[in-house]
Amino acid sequence: MINFKSAIAAACFTLFLAPTSYGQDLQIGSNLQGLLKLAKERNPDLASMSFDANAASERVIPAGSLPDPKFRTEWRDITRMGEQGPTLSPSRVGSTRYLLMQDLPWFGKRELKRETAEALSEAAKVRVTSTWLELASKIKTTYAQLYYLDQSERLTQEILDLMVRLEKVAQVRYASGLAAQQDVIRSQVEQTAIRSELIFIESERRQLQARLNALTGRQADEPLARPTQIRSLPTPEVLNFSALEQRVRSNNPLLQVEGAQIKAAEKTRELAYKNRFPDFTVGASPIQYGNSVREWELMVEINIPLQQGARRAQERESDAMLSASRSRREAINNQVLADLYENVTGFESERRSLTLTTESLLPQSELNFRSALAGYESGKVDFATLLDAQKQIRQAKLNQVKAGINAQMRLADIERIVGEEL
Template sequence: MRQPTTASGHDERSQESRRVRPLRVLPCGFLGAQACALGLALAIAAPAWPQDKAIGRTVESLLVFARETNPEYAAIRSEADAALERVTPAGALADPKFRMELRDITKSGDQNPTLSPSQVGSTRYLLSQDLPWFGKRELKREIAEFEAEGATSRARGTWSDLAARIKAAHAQRYYLSRNEKLTREILELIVRLEKVAQVRYAGGLAAQQDVIRAQVEQTSMRSELVTLESESRQVDARLNALLARPAAAELAPPERLPVLPTAARLDYATLEERVRARNPVLFAEESRLKAAEKSRELAYRNRYPDFTVGFGPIQYQNAVKEWEVMVELNIPLQLSTRRAQERESEAMLSAARSRKEATANQVLADLAENLAGIEAARRIEMLATTSLLPQAELTFRAALAGYENGKVDFATLLEAQRQIRQARQSQIKAQSEAQIRLAAIERLLGEDL
């Protein structure tokens, strides 16, 4: 039962509730002293807890999250585990068989039928085991091992592809975020230029067209901001899908891009060797080729028969008086069937070789293409940083001073600010493009550079 409260107790609780309005503290008599203390501690700490710790500031946080949550990667890992578990049964013997025969259950018509081993004419027991021809079990186990290696490589390839898509999406988010920030800065600059144009127009030093041009430029910038915001939401939705999160889940703004490796680490000859040795797709195709070779060998080994051996006693009434041993084998007379299986294995082996060669050619072509792309992006960024951007800033300052002195028209001033914006956009886009190319190279390598 609730304890009656005194006036003084009510006043004390009223003062406490006024001091801590967001908290609702139950009387300790209701929950007990320990429960009340725990509830009060949690209530005080609750406002400090983050509602939803957003990820996305760095690409590393995205990759860690995706490795644990992406269902596609989880599925392919489970398939690889399943393929690994097939190795043991592939090379194991079949279960032995037990057979029991009740002979002459009527004793030549002298009695009614019976199923009792001690009352029939004789009872034959047989324990048998199927034995494949020598080497077949080892070949089946090796085929399963290569298939398991291929499944593991496909899991690695799935992760490499997923990581590359996440890295590319992070680079796109970085580009859109910085471009939006740049657009807002330029918009503020255009607003200030409009004010300058209005002052000059009010003083009769400039035409009204200058003010209108500034307003048109602002409208164009705001329209571009809408486009950038829409593209950002689209990229966020794609990235959330890769992370197995709701499409509208919050992502933190990207803070930085990973550091690009040095030019020496992007040498084509070195990377080609690493790609041939580590590329998950090539490794999977190599495993498939080896499995096809073993399958062909097994197809030719099927020309030889398999055996079944067995032994067992024969019971007469209550005593075992005879023992027997049995050997059985299949006769491989269906030659047309076996020749067809052999031709099939040869064709599958040829297909595996061609597929591996085609995959290697494509992977090396992608490597060369992305290396050329990352080199071009680096050069563009260098030109924009060291040449184009400083020149554009100098041009703008000169145009602004000339406009204030009446020596340059407003159109020239707007064109100068557009050049600054284009230079900065080129710089940001080159950084993003280099990261996308780097992600593609790391996908080919199956590991980070």
């Protein structure tokens, strides 16, 4: 009986907690910051780049370390001039030589290898930042598209409600003999077209939600809350191209990666020229006779750099790789600044279009529609004129939504290029 009561209590406790957890899950997608935080924790591409960066950082210590020493043992005269059977006992062979050797690179080579590994490690770390900025830009863009898709759906539903009211007006006028039946039919045709558009919007929303789920490391069909707010657009003073240009030169991850690659190429070239000098191997060797060590030997081995043709080719290769890195950085710098200028000018254009539509075009279209509606009700204008006025309102609101989406997308691209949020 006690176990039965405990089971009931546990079940009630679970049911009590379930709505809270479910409510928290439903909040995913309602705001941009929550999505960005989730993506930083769960996106597999970002995690992969982080692991690569950790692996690159672990290569620094081995690159600057000495190679492992070598130990050699030699059993000499294992038959004692034929006096005994073969043996490997050090006390019974003619002599036993022990040799401990250590390879020593030419002065400065280890430091150059370590500095090259450090530069490559820095490049890998910056690639993590670059991956995150790309990911964040995609999330911001998709979130903005979802937000404005909701606005578009709300707008379309308002237009549908309006067309239903217009159909009733047309029916009243038709019943009174003041309008043709064609007015009623046209309003019904418009409603069907609008309902078809709502179906398309719903399909588009599901696709965007699946894309957003993939970016945040979730299952494609997991539910997402509807976006509740959108970021405010920065002022023109914030998006000044000259000021942003300086921030791009210091913060853009692509330029930082190429800077690290140039440093690594410089160190690689220095190492190639260092290879003109030989490496050494030093060793110490005690020699055992019977049960005691009676002799000591020291050895120095040096490799002779005779293959000068191969070394000159390696030097030319390193020079070419350095020149390629510098040219690549210059090309990326030019492209990044061109993209920045394009997005800044595009953002300003969309912002001005949004302001013009909101403050001028939309109020004028609404005024024109009200005038046309009053004229139709009084018989001064025909139904086609009223539909044209309704379509003008719809187009103005769609332009408003489109300008808002484009402005948010431009802003996301600018922040990706600059390397930080504005």
